[in-house]
Amino acid sequence: MAIDSPAIAPLAWPRRHFGKVLLGLATLSWLVYVAPHSPVLKALLQWSPALAAGFGQNILISLLAIGLGSVAGLLVGAMALSPLRLLRWPARIWVQVFRNAPWLVLIYFTTYVFPFEIRIGSTYVAFPDWIKVTLGLALPASANVAEIFRGAIASIPSTQWEAARSLAFTRGQIFRSIILPQCFKRMLPPWMNLYAVITMGTALASLVGVHDVIDTAQIASNTVNLTGFTVVIYLSLLVLFFAYCYPISRLTQYLERRYAFY
Template identity: 85%
Template sequence: MATESTVTAMTALPRRHLGKLLIVAGIALALLYFSAQSPVLKALLQWSPALAAGFAQNILISLVAIGLGSLLGLLVGALALSPLRLMRLPAQIWVQVFRNAPWLVLIYFTTYVFPFEIRIAGTYVAFPDWVKVTLGLALPASANVAEIFRGAVASIPATQWEAARSLAFTRGQIFRSIILPQCSKRMLPPWMNLYAVITMGTALASLVGVHDVIDTAQIASNTVNMTGFTVVIYFSLLALFFAYCYPISRLTRRLERRYAFY
């Protein structure tokens, strides 16, 4: 019986989504048809590869920024939990400064304060603008990750610390064996939500000359020079960011429900 119910559930899943797939396929076919008739949609189809390449630049910036921010944020968060005030204070200052600093100001700071090229072993190496933007976004990401980590550790019941100490565990052993495994599950949903926010923040990169999807859309709008095309292309940008970030949001909610009792 268990096998039959499993097979039934597996066959019911595609049927449940068949209507949605047919609607999406119908919309896609309609767009392809009208793109051959409408100059606006035809121009959008021509610029689609360039928009996809620009959006790939945004995704690259977001991935590197959240990676650097997570590594730095975990370090800052660990320092913020230190019993020594001399180590806690710099971490707390870091979190307060970069959590409350405007992202655009940080991006301008990293773009125009850092050099355009770095000299390494007598050779000048270019320091591209997209890397500077990535660093500018990694700073607030690190502050938020540090707070996520601190909050996850603080949410662990104090009885677990006391029970571990009664078993003669050291502070390091308690962290590695008891606290951190639970923190990883509690941190994952807010960390994913932060990544979605960082991804949307990459739209600021075009303001400092990075050739991302926003910059590509501006070039396309000026080149085609049609009001209808300008409206359609910016709606397309909204659809791109929504299509990328909405699944992350849905998965975040699912993980929050799944780990609600951890």
């Protein structure tokens, strides 16, 4: 049976048009709650700058978390591939612990294990909660990046290692000139997918007092105190996160198809 036959096409339709369906439902819900209540729309417009600033805090946390996690993850991944057991076993323990730990537990851990301020000489420097949340998200990010790196290395055919050794390349030269350039293309799609997940995980920051977009929405909801406004503002957050993460997901799928044969 042909792939585009009427019996199969309807089954494939929801997956292809999931984003359009979600946006359509969001628009319909928006009209249901906003159209009959003009104060809801007015309040939402008033709180829009604060929501945008709060979402900027979420994006900042996600960028720093994935940055720190990537640097630490590459180091841990390199240690996990070391022939020395003294380096290999701590790296494997790190990966297993932080890949399987609940993110909320890690965020609470970093929030309370680090001090609220750091003393440098006679000066006290504040250690804000959003930095602690960044570190809490960077821990699972590092473990996942280490696994992505290990998987990329393992996917390189062993014949390339053997051919490079036959040409008298050292282990360092093989990594720098042959293995790592190929690993970058293999790592990029899952790394981008991980960043999208980290971005959605920043919604947990409000639970430890970070003034992000979720905390702003809660303050706005309590201030306006309208059921319709509460529904609309959280629906707006759904659309906001979706609009930011969905293009990343689509780009990830494109890169997976493009680098499928590398």
